[in-house]
Amino acid sequence: MFAQLFILTISAYVVFGDTNKVPPYVKQCKESDPQLLDCLIGALQHLSPYLATGIKEIELPTVEPFQMDELTLSLTTGPNGYKVSLLDIDIFGASNYTVKKIKLSENGKPFQAIINIPELRINAKYRSTGVLIILPASGNGTFHAKFKNVTAVVQGQISVNYKGDLKYLHVDTLNLDLDVKDAQMGVKKIYRNNRILIEAINLFLRENGQEVLKAMTPQLKKKLSTLFQTIANQLLTHIPMQTFLISGSSS
Ligand SMILES: *[C@@H]1O[C@H](CO)[C@@H](O)[C@H](O)[C@H]1NC(C)=O
Ligand SMILES: *[C@@H]1O[C@H](CO)[C@@H](O)[C@H](O)[C@H]1NC(C)=O
Ligand SMILES: *[C@@H]1O[C@H](CO)[C@@H](O)[C@H](O)[C@H]1NC(C)=O
Numbered sequence: 001m002f003a004q005l006f007i008l009t010i011s012a013y014v015v016f017g018d019t020n021k022v023p024p025y026v027k028q029c030k031e032s033d034p035q036l037l038d039c040l041i042g043a044l045q046h047l048s049p050y051l052a053t054g055i056k057e058i059e060l061p062t063v064e065p066f067q068m069d070e071l072t073l074s075l076t077t078g079p080n081g082y083k084v085s086l087l088d089i090d091i092f093g094a095s096n097y098t099v100k101k102i103k104l105s106e107n108g109k110p111f112q113a114i115i116n117i118p119e120l121r122i123n124a125k126y127r128s129t130g131v132l133i134i135l136p137a138s139g140n141g142t143f144h145a146k147f148k149n150v151t152a153v154v155q156g157q158i159s160v161n162y163k164g165d166l167k168y169l170h171v172d173t174l175n176l177d178l179d180v181k182d183a184q185m186g187v188k189k190i191y192r193n194n195r196i197l198i199e200a201i202n203l204f205l206r207e208n209g210q211e212v213l214k215a216m217t218p219q220l221k222k223k224l225s226t227l228f229q230t231i232a233n234q235l236l237t238h239i240p241m242q243t244f245l246i247s248g249s250s251s
Helices: 002-016 036-053 195-207 209-236
Strands: 066-074 083-092 098-103 111-129 139-163 166-188
Touching: 036 098, 066 209, 139 209, 166 195, 166 209, 195 209
Parallel strands: none
Antiparallel strands: 066 083, 083 111, 098 111, 111 139, 139 166
């Protein structure tokens, strides 16, 4: 029994080498692969269902939903401008991404990835103050949105760290640009359920979807960049580079 275990252990060691077991969420690529970029795109794509469920052993929480604390928007100007706060924001659909293109970091230039997400569904608490058209619009309720055909262009700088003879990557900076082809937004359950106010807010959101999105974008970009960077580094500090990128020119 012990002898068998011993042999199993030894053979596992021989097969996988020193960096030993490859976790299921890692799809390995070879540095010498002439289609290396396609392989890396496949590796990122391979991660998607694991990001959906979260990866317990490396303390990576699920991205379904993706959570954000707060966005504040000034939607009309003037002393009694219509201001909206969105709180406890849950974003669903981010794990359902398609990696369209990647460019590796070269000569100090940033890496780049272009990612498409067919649909993001957003639920949040809604609070508003001010006047909308002529209606006093102070109230609270829930906010719901669908962002369709979302393209994110992610760029960043990477550094390399060594721990013993293992090499680890770290994302030092990350920037993100967002393009949302179609944004649908609305509110529900406004406190004391004022039907006229709900309709006025929903009409405003429907007619000014792209404007509201524009008001959200700077905060959204900043928060999403931080979240993406955290996720990337959570993965990269746990997976030595040798585990996902096999070096050398072995066939
Ligand atoms: C993922 O995207 C596909 C289209 O690319 C869509 O059919 C599917 O419903 C989406 N799944 C989720 C969970 O959003
Ligand atoms: C709106 O505010 C009222 C009163 O403060 C509170 O009882 C209610 O739960 C709030 N609704 C939402 C959706 O936050
Ligand atoms: C998403 O937008 C791009 C253009 O940015 C377009 O080429 C593509 O067909 C759109 N996809 C869907 C599913 O509408």
